[in-house]
Amino acid sequence: MATTTRDFYESLGVSRDAGQDEIQSAYRKLARTYHPDVNKDPGAEDRFKEISEAYSVLSDPATRRRYDAFGPDFRQVPEDVDPDTWARARAGRGARGRRPGAGAGAGPGGPAGFGEGVDFEDLLEGLFSGRGGGRAGRGWGPIPGADQEAEIELTVEEAYRGGRRSITVGGRRIDVNIPAGVTDGQRIRLAGQGGRGSDGAAAGDLYLIVRIAPHPRYRVEGRDIRVQLPVTPWEAALGASVAVDTPAGEAKVKVPAGSSSGRRLRLRGRGMPNPRGTPGDLFAEVRIMVPAALSDEERRLFEQLAAVSTFDPRRR
CATH class of the missing domain: 2.60.260.20 (Urease metallochaperone UreE, N-terminal domain)
Known part of the structure; x- marks a missing residue:
C-alpha cells in the first residue's frame, strides 16, 4: 500500500481553501503537462501519479474533510475518532518521544508519515485507552481494520465501457465492477476488502486507484x-x-x-x-x-x- 508524505495541496499548487473548480483546473493543467503520453521525462510518470492521487482525495468532499482533519494519517484513523482528540493525542505522544524498543517503522517514512519520535501504535493506544485499556495485558477492544490501497491499470476502452474484472491483491482474488467512464486517478471503493479488524470489528475498505494505460490512438485528459x-x-x-x-x-x-x-x-x-x-x-x-x-x-x-x-x- 502506497504512503504519500507530500501535502496534497502542495502537489496541485492550490491553497487549503481552494474551491472544487480551482482544484479541478489545477489538476487538468498539471495532467496535460505530466501525462506520460506527452512527457517522456523519467520523473513525469511519478509526478503524474502524485497529482492524480492528490486530485482523487481533494475532489471528494468527504475524503477531503478527513484529510484536512488528520493529514497524511487520514486513511489509518478509525472513522469515529474525533479530530481534536487525535490532535491532542498526537501532540502528547510527540512530546513524550518514542518508547524504548518501539518498531523501526516509527521513524521518518514509517507508518502514516508520523515523523521521528512518534510511535503510531503508541498513539493509538492513547486514543483507545478509554475503550478497554492499552496493549500490555489490558486488551485493545474492537478496532476496525485499516483501509488499504492498490492500483488497477485499465485500457482506454475498459475505462470507457466499464465492466467486470478480477484482480489479485495480497494473495486474494477479488472481483471488481468497473463503473463506465472512470478516469485516471479515480478511486474505486471496495467495502470490507481492506485490512482485518480485531476482536470482531469490521474490516477496512480497499481503494483501487485507476491508472489508464497509454494508448496508441487515444490521449485521455480528464x-x-x-x-x-x-x-x-x-x-x-x-x-x-x-x-x-x-x-x-x-x-x-x-x-x-x-x-x-x-x-x-x-x-x-x-x-x-x-x-x-x-x-x-x-x-x-x-x-x-x-x-x-x-x-x-x-x-x-x-x-x-x-x-x-x-x-x-x-x-x-
Whole structure:
C-alpha cells in the first residue's frame, strides 16, 4: 500500500481553501503537462501519479474533510475518532518521544508519515485507552481494520465501457465492477476488502486507484479524449465527411474546407462517459497525409496544381 508524505495541496499548487473548480483546473493543467503520453521525462510518470492521487482525495468532499482533519494519517484513523482528540493525542505522544524498543517503522517514512519520535501504535493506544485499556495485558477492544490501497491499470476502452474484472491483491482474488467512464486517478471503493479488524470489528475498505494505460490512438485528459484524424490533401482543401475512431466505435466528423494540419474538430459528448454529469468531448486533430508513392496520373495532377496555384503557406 502506497504512503504519500507530500501535502496534497502542495502537489496541485492550490491553497487549503481552494474551491472544487480551482482544484479541478489545477489538476487538468498539471495532467496535460505530466501525462506520460506527452512527457517522456523519467520523473513525469511519478509526478503524474502524485497529482492524480492528490486530485482523487481533494475532489471528494468527504475524503477531503478527513484529510484536512488528520493529514497524511487520514486513511489509518478509525472513522469515529474525533479530530481534536487525535490532535491532542498526537501532540502528547510527540512530546513524550518514542518508547524504548518501539518498531523501526516509527521513524521518518514509517507508518502514516508520523515523523521521528512518534510511535503510531503508541498513539493509538492513547486514543483507545478509554475503550478497554492499552496493549500490555489490558486488551485493545474492537478496532476496525485499516483501509488499504492498490492500483488497477485499465485500457482506454475498459475505462470507457466499464465492466467486470478480477484482480489479485495480497494473495486474494477479488472481483471488481468497473463503473463506465472512470478516469485516471479515480478511486474505486471496495467495502470490507481492506485490512482485518480485531476482536470482531469490521474490516477496512480497499481503494483501487485507476491508472489508464497509454494508448496508441487515444490521449485521455480528464474526461476529454484526443485522437489524430488523418485526411488527404483534397479532403482538407475541399472539405469532407470522414470516419473517426472512438472508444465507442466509428463516428463521422465533418472536415471543413480549407482545414490545415493541427485543426481540432470537436465531437461534443463523445469523450469519457460521466454517470453523474456531463460526458467529456472527443477532439479529432486534423493531420494531412500525402501518398508515399505517386502514380503517373497523380504526379501529373499535383504538378498541374503547383503550376496554377498562387498559395504560399510560408508567406504571412
